Amino acid sequence: MGTKERKERQKAEMREAVLSAALRLFSDQGYEYVTMRKIADEIEYSVGTIYLYFKDKDEIFFELHKLGFEEFYKRQIAIQNVKDPLQRLKEHGLAYIQFAIDQPQYYDLMFISRIPAKTIKQKQNWTSGDRTYELLKLNIVQAKEAGYFKGVEVEVAAFSLWSFVHGISSLFVRDRLTTIPMESVKSLIAGSLSFLGRAY
Amino acid sequence: MGTKERKERQKAEMREAVLSAALRLFSDQGYEYVTMRKIADEIEYSVGTIYLYFKDKDEIFFELHKLGFEEFYKRQIAIQNVKDPLQRLKEHGLAYIQFAIDQPQYYDLMFISRIPAKTIKQKQNWTSGDRTYELLKLNIVQAKEAGYFKGVEVEVAAFSLWSFVHGISSLFVRDRLTTIPMESVKSLIAGSLSFLGRAY
Amino acid sequence: MGTKERKERQKAEMREAVLSAALRLFSDQGYEYVTMRKIADEIEYSVGTIYLYFKDKDEIFFELHKLGFEEFYKRQIAIQNVKDPLQRLKEHGLAYIQFAIDQPQYYDLMFISRIPAKTIKQKQNWTSGDRTYELLKLNIVQAKEAGYFKGVEVEVAAFSLWSFVHGISSLFVRDRLTTIPMESVKSLIAGSLSFLGRAY
Amino acid sequence: MGTKERKERQKAEMREAVLSAALRLFSDQGYEYVTMRKIADEIEYSVGTIYLYFKDKDEIFFELHKLGFEEFYKRQIAIQNVKDPLQRLKEHGLAYIQFAIDQPQYYDLMFISRIPAKTIKQKQNWTSGDRTYELLKLNIVQAKEAGYFKGVEVEVAAFSLWSFVHGISSLFVRDRLTTIPMESVKSLIAGSLSFLGRAY
DNA sequence: CATGAATGAGAATTCATTCAT
DNA sequence: TATGAATGAATTCTCATTCAT
Numbered sequence: 001m002g003t004k005e006r007k008e009r010q011k012a013e014m015r016e017a018v019l020s021a022a023l024r025l026f027s028d029q030g031y032e033y034v035t036m037r038k039i040a041d042e043i044e045y046s047v048g049t050i051y052l053y054f055k056d057k058d059e060i061f062f063e064l065h066k067l068g069f070e071e072f073y074k075r076q077i078a079i080q081n082v083k084d085p086l087q088r089l090k091e092h093g094l095a096y097i098q099f100a101i102d103q104p105q106y107y108d109l110m111f112i113s114r115i116p117a118k119t120i121k122q123k124q125n126w127t128s129g130d131r132t133y134e135l136l137k138l139n140i141v142q143a144k145e146a147g148y149f150k151g152v153e154v155e156v157a158a159f160s161l162w163s164f165v166h167g168i169s170s171l172f173v174r175d176r177l178t179t180i181p182m183e184s185v186k187s188l189i190a191g192s193l194s195f196l197g198r199a200y
Numbered sequence: 201m202g203t204k205e206r207k208e209r210q211k212a213e214m215r216e217a218v219l220s221a222a223l224r225l226f227s228d229q230g231y232e233y234v235t236m237r238k239i240a241d242e243i244e245y246s247v248g249t250i251y252l253y254f255k256d257k258d259e260i261f262f263e264l265h266k267l268g269f270e271e272f273y274k275r276q277i278a279i280q281n282v283k284d285p286l287q288r289l290k291e292h293g294l295a296y297i298q299f300a301i302d303q304p305q306y307y308d309l310m311f312i313s314r315i316p317a318k319t320i321k322q323k324q325n326w327t328s329g330d331r332t333y334e335l336l337k338l339n340i341v342q343a344k345e346a347g348y349f350k351g352v353e354v355e356v357a358a359f360s361l362w363s364f365v366h367g368i369s370s371l372f373v374r375d376r377l378t379t380i381p382m383e384s385v386k387s388l389i390a391g392s393l394s395f396l397g398r399a400y
Numbered sequence: 401m402g403t404k405e406r407k408e409r410q411k412a413e414m415r416e417a418v419l420s421a422a423l424r425l426f427s428d429q430g431y432e433y434v435t436m437r438k439i440a441d442e443i444e445y446s447v448g449t450i451y452l453y454f455k456d457k458d459e460i461f462f463e464l465h466k467l468g469f470e471e472f473y474k475r476q477i478a479i480q481n482v483k484d485p486l487q488r489l490k491e492h493g494l495a496y497i498q499f500a501i502d503q504p505q506y507y508d509l510m511f512i513s514r515i516p517a518k519t520i521k522q523k524q525n526w527t528s529g530d531r532t533y534e535l536l537k538l539n540i541v542q543a544k545e546a547g548y549f550k551g552v553e554v555e556v557a558a559f560s561l562w563s564f565v566h567g568i569s570s571l572f573v574r575d576r577l578t579t580i581p582m583e584s585v586k587s588l589i590a591g592s593l594s595f596l597g598r599a600y
Numbered sequence: 601m602g603t604k605e606r607k608e609r610q611k612a613e614m615r616e617a618v619l620s621a622a623l624r625l626f627s628d629q630g631y632e633y634v635t636m637r638k639i640a641d642e643i644e645y646s647v648g649t650i651y652l653y654f655k656d657k658d659e660i661f662f663e664l665h666k667l668g669f670e671e672f673y674k675r676q677i678a679i680q681n682v683k684d685p686l687q688r689l690k691e692h693g694l695a696y697i698q699f700a701i702d703q704p705q706y707y708d709l710m711f712i713s714r715i716p717a718k719t720i721k722q723k724q725n726w727t728s729g730d731r732t733y734e735l736l737k738l739n740i741v742q743a744k745e746a747g748y749f750k751g752v753e754v755e756v757a758a759f760s761l762w763s764f765v766h767g768i769s770s771l772f773v774r775d776r777l778t779t780i781p782m783e784s785v786k787s788l789i790a791g792s793l794s795f796l797g798r799a800y
Numbered sequence: 801c802a803t804g805a806a807t808g809a810g811a812a813t814t815c816a817t818t819c820a821t
Numbered sequence: 822t823a824t825g826a827a828t829g830a831a832t833t834c835t836c837a838t839t840c841a842t
Contacts, residue, residue, distance in 0.1 A: 167367025567767025
């Protein structure tokens with residue numbers, strides 16, 4: 001019977017609808033502004049219905065967290081097929097920032113926002129964060145083998161690169177670049193990345 | 201009679217007590233989770249008492265904002281007497297990060313947190329932020345005159361440096377460095393700064 | 401299925417319950433002393449529940465205002481089919497006072513109480529008040545045509561009659577007639593009206 | 601020693617200052633708007649000081665009540681020396697309305713406002729109100745003896761006259777006469793009184 | 801006499817969550 | 822599955838009143 005499957009698909013669709021509404025609201029007005037009622041209004045269901053799909057408000061945000069990290073890690077993996085180690089490293093950084101540009105709400109949620117303390121289970125996500133960091137270090141090691149990063153410890157290089165892209169991303173996501181004309185932000189970012197390249 | 205003076209001192213102390221409790225809570229739990237009651241409990245006074253010293257919740261956060269930027273700018277200014285342009289630039293970055301390390305709660309409030317939209321008066325503070333950015337650019341121009349940053353636009357360099365120190369600071373402030381043993385964080389930061397120096 | 405209808409009826413009943421509790425309290429204790437909690441206690445629901453039916457406290461009082469004026473105007477209209485102009489005028493006055501006697505709480509709300517300044521929309525209600533006044537003047541004009549009110553300006557007559565019935569009504573509504581035995585109040589009022597009739 | 605006297609005078613002056621500030625605020629924005637702090641600000645003393653002169657907020661309004669009735673009764677008495685009974689009666693009504701015009705805050709407080717239930721002692725004031733009513737009836741009796749009010753019971757006539765002047769006064773005090781151009785209010789009132797005179 | 805500091809009680813309003821239908 | 826009704830707990834803020842100085 002496909003009935004079961006259909007039901008599951010419907011269930012999944014409903015969950016997605018809730019999540020995307022929550023993410024939209026979150027990004028529009030900030031975490032504190034998202035109320036269950038607003039999510040319900042957004043998807044045109046009653047408040048109670050949401051509780052059929054999610055245990056509580058926290059679960060919604062935990063799920064968003066998870067989805068964000070999945071999408072994020074997927075992009076990181078996609079980079080790994082680039083052959084040249086240095087090129088791969090650059091693409092890595094670009095992909096990181098591109099994620100922040102494409103999905104600022106997720107970036108905010110994942111790397112900037114304070115998440116309700118209750119959610120300890122996040123361990124799981126951080127694993128995902130850690131995986132990314134390990135990937136970065138791996139790429140640096142390989143770049144070193146190819147002759148780059150002479151005299152720089154792997155840890156130091158990894159931390160530097162991460163800080164750099166996170167700095168750019170969070171300034172972007174939190175609109176701290178209002179001083180700078182929006183049109184030139186992209187070229188500015190590109191410039192910054194190549195400037196950093198001088199240190200390799 | 202020093203009566204009047206004493207009273208004023210007491211008044212100032214009370215304001216300070218409220219502010220420091222608020223800052224502590226704010227940084228622990230985020231703006232939206234700090235309630236007047238929590239602040240009152242923290243200082244062991246009744247809620248109403250806070251209203252004798254601050255008009256409303258916003259005023260407390262506005263005041264913290266202001267104090268933070270004052271301290272921040274003071275540190276920036278202190279650097280300017282360093283003669284060598286490159287050295288000055290390095291100290292500039294170090295001072296920025298040092299502020300985040302010494303005053304993580306302020307750094308959070310000033311550069312990471314979403315601030316209540318109401319507070320428009322903040323212009324004043326952002327001016328302070330802008331002043332700092334102008335200072336950074338000035339220092340870069342002077343470093344260029346001394347032969348550094350060849351082939352790098354001032355804007356690009358400024359943005360890169362700012363992103364870098366902000367990245368480091370916010371990873372530190374938001375405890376994203378738990379992976380890394382706390383003892384080595386300092387040397388890691390130093391290493392990073394000198395790594396970036398290779399790009400000048 | 402009458403389910404929908406029943407629900408709507410229930411909703412209407414709840415609104416009515418809130419309104420009637422509010423009116424009762426309002427008239428007992430005055431607008432400023434009626435709190436949402438008191439209304440809630442009165443109807444034995446939680447405070448929050450009231451907000452499911454009314455946007456805020458003001459809306460409750462605005463609604464009462466509206467209902468009061470509707471009932472009031474309905475009574476005025478009913479009089480208009482009396483043929484004889486003088487008789488009509490007398491009935492007009494009687495109906496006015498009768499409304500105050502039947503619905504002292506509404507009368508209080510509509511013609512005596514100070515109403516929250518916010519409620520500007522009241523225009524709508526005052527229009528209703530104005531309509532009544534216009535009706536009164538019309539009736540006087542017609543009574544004049546029938547030979548009454550000789551040598552008295554319409555405006556003066558209208559104001560006099562209005563003052564008179566309002567005076568009676570508000571003394572009654574605000575219990576200023578305690579001196580007078582309640583049984584004889586009615587005949588007193590009747591006597592007053594016929595006394596005034598001598599002036600026509 | 602005049603010391604004691606001076607002290608008492610000062611005390612009386614202070615009480616007066618509080619009372620007049622309270623009355624001013626009361627008339628500006630309504631009873632509920634008068635807070636102890638606002639009274640204190642108005643007289644430029646601290647809140648606590650008021651409690652040295654008045655037991656609590658109620659006492660202030662009770663006192664105002666009393667003063668109002670004293671002034672009111674004084675005016676009524678002043679009329680009594682008019683010889684002609686009818687003329688005296690007319691002056692009586694005029695004086696009543698004039699009081700409402702001169703002291704709308706007092707009139708409001710005394711004859712319209714709901715007073716906090718606590719204040720039961722008001723008996724005392726009502727005595728004053730009663731005295732006035734007795735005076736009115738006395739004047740009517742004397743007017744009857746002079747041939748007026750033929751066929752009208754004293755009670756009815758008294759109630760009618762009182763209702764009439766109270767109606768006028770309260771419409772005036774509560775600004776229900778906005779429809780009517782303020783300039784013509786006075787002549788309107790005069791007209792009304794003489795209109796009523798036709799019924800004597 | 802005068803005050804400034806402090807507070808408890810209470811105001812309107814919001815919201816996550818539950819539950820009978 | 823979906824909902825609408827209901828609520829308790831929490832929020833910010835106000836105010837009459839007390840009291841040590």
